[in-house]
Amino acid sequence: MQERGIPAKKLWRELREASEDDLHFGDGGILGSMCTEPLPIAKRAHAMFLEANLGNPGYYKGTWRLERETLRILADLLHGKNLGGFTVSGATEGNITALWMARNTTRRKEIVAAKTAHFSVRKAADLLGMRLVEIPHDDEYRLDVDALRKAVTKDTAAVVAVAGTTELGQVDPIDAIGETCLDRAFLHVDAAFGGFVLPFLDGGDLPRWDFRVAGVSSLVLDAHKMGMATIPASHLLVRDAKHFERIAVESPYLTTVYQTSLLGTRSSAGVAAAYAVMRSLGREGYRKIVARCMKNTRAIVERAREAGMEPVIDPIMNIAAFPHRDVEAVQRALEKKGWRVSTSRNPPALRIVVMPHITARAAAAFADDLVAVCGKSGP
Amino acid sequence: MQERGIPAKKLWRELREASEDDLHFGDGGILGSMCTEPLPIAKRAHAMFLEANLGNPGYYKGTWRLERETLRILADLLHGKNLGGFTVSGATEGNITALWMARNTTRRKEIVAAKTAHFSVRKAADLLGMRLVEIPHDDEYRLDVDALRKAVTKDTAAVVAVAGTTELGQVDPIDAIGETCLDRAFLHVDAAFGGFVLPFLDGGDLPRWDFRVAGVSSLVLDAHKMGMATIPASHLLVRDAKHFERIAVESPYLTTVYQTSLLGTRSSAGVAAAYAVMRSLGREGYRKIVARCMKNTRAIVERAREAGMEPVIDPIMNIAAFPHRDVEAVQRALEKKGWRVSTSRNPPALRIVVMPHITARAAAAFADDLVAVCGKSGP
Numbered sequence: 078m079q080e081r082g083i084p085a086k087k088l089w090r091e092l093r094e095a096s097e098d099d100l101h102f103g104d105g106g107i108l109g110s111m112c113t114e115p116l117p118i119a120k121r122a123h124a125m126f127l128e129a130n131l132g133n134p135g136y137y138k139g140t141w142r143l144e145r146e147t148l149r150i151l152a153d154l155l156h157g158k159n160l161g162g163f164t165v166s167g168a169t170e171g172n173i174t175a176l177w178m179a180r181n182t183t184r185r186k187e188i189v190a191a192k193t194a195h196f197s198v199r200k201a202a203d204l205l206g207m208r209l210v211e212i213p214h215d216d217e218y219r220l221d222v223d224a225l226r227k228a229v230t231k232d233t234a235a236v237v238a239v240a241g242t243t244e245l246g247q248v249d250p251i252d253a254i255g256e257t258c259l260d261r262a263f264l265h266v267d268a269a270f271g272g273f274v275l276p277f278l279d280g281g282d283l284p285r286w287d288f289r290v291a292g293v294s295s296l297v298l299d300a301h302k303m304g305m306a307t308i309p310a311s312h313l314l315v316r317d318a319k320h321f322e323r324i325a326v327e328s329p330y331l332t333t334v335y336q337t338s339l340l341g342t343r344s345s346a347g348v349a350a351a352y353a354v355m356r357s358l359g360r361e362g363y364r365k366i367v368a369r370c371m372k373n374t375r376a377i378v379e380r381a382r383e384a385g386m387e388p389v390i391d392p393i394m395n396i397a398a399f400p401h402r403d404v405e406a407v408q409r410a411l412e413k414k415g416w417r418v419s420t421s422r423n424p425p426a427l428r429i430v431v432m433p434h435i436t437a438r439a440a441a442a443f444a445d446d447l448v449a450v451c452g453k454s455g456p
Numbered sequence: 457m458q459e460r461g462i463p464a465k466k467l468w469r470e471l472r473e474a475s476e477d478d479l480h481f482g483d484g485g486i487l488g489s490m491c492t493e494p495l496p497i498a499k500r501a502h503a504m505f506l507e508a509n510l511g512n513p514g515y516y517k518g519t520w521r522l523e524r525e526t527l528r529i530l531a532d533l534l535h536g537k538n539l540g541g542f543t544v545s546g547a548t549e550g551n552i553t554a555l556w557m558a559r560n561t562t563r564r565k566e567i568v569a570a571k572t573a574h575f576s577v578r579k580a581a582d583l584l585g586m587r588l589v590e591i592p593h594d595d596e597y598r599l600d601v602d603a604l605r606k607a608v609t610k611d612t613a614a615v616v617a618v619a620g621t622t623e624l625g626q627v628d629p630i631d632a633i634g635e636t637c638l639d640r641a642f643l644h645v646d647a648a649f650g651g652f653v654l655p656f657l658d659g660g661d662l663p664r665w666d667f668r669v670a671g672v673s674s675l676v677l678d679a680h681k682m683g684m685a686t687i688p689a690s691h692l693l694v695r696d697a698k699h700f701e702r703i704a705v706e707s708p709y710l711t712t713v714y715q716t717s718l719l720g721t722r723s724s725a726g727v728a729a730a731y732a733v734m735r736s737l738g739r740e741g742y743r744k745i746v747a748r749c750m751k752n753t754r755a756i757v758e759r760a761r762e763a764g765m766e767p768v769i770d771p772i773m774n775i776a777a778f779p780h781r782d783v784e785a786v787q788r789a790l791e792k793k794g795w796r797v798s799t800s801r802n803p804p805a806l807r808i809v810v811m812p813h814i815t816a817r818a819a820a821a822f823a824d825d826l827v828a829v830c831g832k833s834g835p
Binding site for chain 1: 521721799
């Protein structure tokens with residue numbers, strides 16, 4: 078550390094240069110991230126509650142009320158009654174916390190999940206000293222329920238199902254999974270991405286995937302993804318709040334007697350941001366955002382299909398994946414044209430996440446470039 | 457969730473009401489928290505990097521550079537060379553991550569810590585399936601090194617020492633602890649609070665407590681406490697970066713191949729905030745802040761001593777604790793006068809944290825009220 082502070086002008090130049098080296102959602106070319114630019118109201122609410130720390134809730138009764146209210150809104154959205162829960166930093170923390178509860182409650186050590194589950198489940202298993210039993214998926218990349226029935230045993234602490242897989246946006250058959258898990262094992266639903274998409278999809282003939290499924294024990298969803306809030310704003314909901322007792326640690330010198338969160342100090346500006354967007358948008362607002370993302374996703378898929386490119390699955394959410402013999406080459410070629418796309422590994426494919434910062438015009442331009450690049454490097 | 461969004465005006469009223477129900481450091485009465493109002497430059501830098509997510513570093517090359525630079529500044533401050541590390545959400549995450557590395561590297565299960573260690577060590581032990589061996593402290597509430605020598609065995613994965621205990625701001629004899637741990641067990645230093653105090657204390661005849669001690673394997677310090685940055689900004693530094701490999705998880709579809717952090721999505725606005733304050737203040741700036749806090753702490757202690765109230769230990773940092781037969785009653789009486797103080801349990805005492813938002817005038821007024829209240833309810 079240097080002895081003297083540097084002048085404000087020099088510091089701002091350094092920060093500005095750093096910011097210029099970051100990518101920004103507002104530039105419109107990012108199709109490889111599940112995050113997006115937060116709504117302006119989310120940014121303002123975040124700034125207003127920058128000091129708040131629900132790790133010490135006695136000092137932040139207003140923020141605490143916003144958190145309770147947000148959880149109530151989400152419980153209503155996801156058809157839960159008297160749910161327990163709190164805001165977490167992201168679905169990784171949510172997944173770890175749910176599996177920690179499951180391990181401590183059941184005193185068992187096995188987690189069952191399809192290989193399409195998020196890598197944070199593997200991380201959680203290592204962290205918690207649990208064993209991950211990976212089961213196959215079906216042809217549509219959904220957890221295979223027949224395999225699950227065989228895999229759930231007296232050693233199973235928890236099953237993880239996904240509502241919106243990271244790679245394809247696929248939804249596991251949570252209704253059927255719930256039947257298998259009921260009274261046998263915890264069922265944790267990772268709805269990090271799908272939580273703010275599925276309730277707002279047009280049509281809505283999806284099988285049930287939320288707390289309407291009796292076997293669902295807990296669910297996490299990220300307001301900082303399709304919820305349009307700021308990072309960190311993710312929500313862990315549990316059917317039975319008493320399970321939190323199993324992970325409670327005494328917290329002397331704080332304003333609460335026990336702490337049940339993985340983290341101690343908790344950045345809570347995102348709580349206000351999440352509250353603000355949910356109150357500001359309502360279901361109607363989210364439906365519009367999701368409809369626009371789906372329209373743009375379909376436009377990209379249609380253009381690709383015309384050129385003979387078939388997606389891995391017909392998109393359920395605003396994620397499309399196209400198999401290709403050299404995905405990295407296509408990714409690099411698209412990057413040269415200003416598009417950032419991601420790749421999936423199962424199967425090897427270009428992965429495109431059509432977030433709200435992608436306009437209809439950008440989607441059309443991207444689709445043209447995608448087809449041109451893939452045509453050039455062969456199907 | 458309601459069908460339609462509510463008008464902006466109504467939403468702002470709700471947010472304002474919530475904010476009014478929170479306590480604010482700027483109001484000057486909080487003497488029970490280890491956080492403070494961030495510097496204005498920290499708030500502005502935070503807002504500028506609100507989208508940044510170092511969970512996906514390939515998109516945030518500028519933020520990533522700020523993080524690397526911040527770690528380099530801290531390594532220099534703490535006398536480390538070629539340290540590994542990254543920004544974490546707080547010392548709880550830092551402690552868990554360090555102990556996770558220690559467990560996976562040594563394949564042992566025991567953690568040794570004094571009962572004066574932060575409760576997150578107990579939380580980490582449960583989470584990681586490790587066993588916490590609690591050892592006594594000496595009369596001055598420092599880890600007892602003789603007890604440590606007996607407690608460290610072939611089953612010890614890690615020892616946790618504290619530079620700035622939460623209850624008293626005491627510093628464990630890390631130099632001697634390091635000798636015991638060297639080549640035998642990981643030594644993790646929890647400098648959540650002390651990390652931004654000890655290097656800036658006047659006098660500086662403290663025994664060595666940072667990377668100058670050969671046995672120290674890792675250290676965490678919170679820029680969002682005495683570092684004057686925004687939450688979340690904490691830094692985990694490790695002597696040997698290769699230990700991170702033991703907790704790495706493959707991260708497909710992100711811009712990095714492996715992820716070594718506990719969290720996935722990482723709120724990284726605090727990275728820019730931490731960078732901004734460190735560059736802006738320099739050692740000189742931090743020394744001034746620490747000197748002012750220490751002066752105010754000593755003023756409170758002197759006034760109390762005049763009234764016959766002796767602190768548990770002579771304060772080393774800006775934390776003072778006063779034993780009392782009914783700490784809760786004193787706490788309540790002070791709250792009525794607009795002061796928020798905390799309590800410690802070992803020993804039962806009023807706990808006063810004199811953060812930078814406490815002015816000299818507030819410290820004097822508080823000391824008067826403290827003496828009056830304690831006089832009234834008896835010594």
